[in-house]
Amino acid sequence: MIGIAGDYAIHKFLEDASKDPSWESPPIQSETMARGLAKRILQAYKADGEGNPDDDDATGPEVMFIITTPTAIYEVDGYLLVHERESFSSVGTGAPYAKAAMQVMLEEKITNDGIELLNKALRIAAANDLYSGLPVYVFEVKEALPPQAET
Numbered sequence: 001m002i003g004i005a006g007d008y009a010i011h012k013f014l015e016d017a018s019k020d021p022s023w024e025s026p027p028i029q030s031e032t033m034a035r036g037l038a039k040r041i042l043q044a045y046k047a048d049g050e051g052n053p054d055d056d057d058a059t060g061p062e063v064m065f066i067i068t069t070p071t072a073i074y075e076v077d078g079y080l081l082v083h084e085r086e087s088f089s090s091v092g093t094g095a096p097y098a099k100a101a102m103q104v105m106l107e108e109k110i111t112n113d114g115i116e117l118l119n120k121a122l123r124i125a126a127a128n129d130l131y132s133g134l135p136v137y138v139f140e141v142k143e144a145l146p147p148q149a150e151t
Contacts (some may be wrong), residue, residue, distance in 0.1 A: 035082045061062060
């Protein structure tokens with residue numbers, strides 16, 4: 001699942017990429033595969049005119065985005081280093097608020113529905129962080145089924 005608060009350019013880019021068949025890839029099963037997808041996303045995002053490929057501000061240790069699979073969560077930073085996380089993650093200035101909200105909701109069994117959890121966490125972050133804002137976008141990413149063998 002992918003949740004985005006406020007940044008329309010990233011939302012629009014991901015929405016367009018999700019409709020492009022050339023973005024289909026095998027399921028991410030390792031940090032190396034996550035790094036490859038992250039590099040591809042970053043290059044395409046910059047090539048789409050949203051950023052300068054040589055811009056020094058576009059790299060750095062701060063987490064840039066998160067790739068999730070049914071079995072893993074990968075945070076990818078500006079150096080394309082990949083960090084696997086156990087249960088949830090958040091990026092941006094509102095990250096501490098979103099992480100705290102997700103932790104409390106999971107521990108107190110308020111919800112275990114991923115979409116509801118993400119929506120609430122992003123809204124809490126936007127309400128408490130000066131640099132976060134609405135609207136909130138949540139995408140559920142579904143992996144393509146492998147082709148069936150002909151019988």
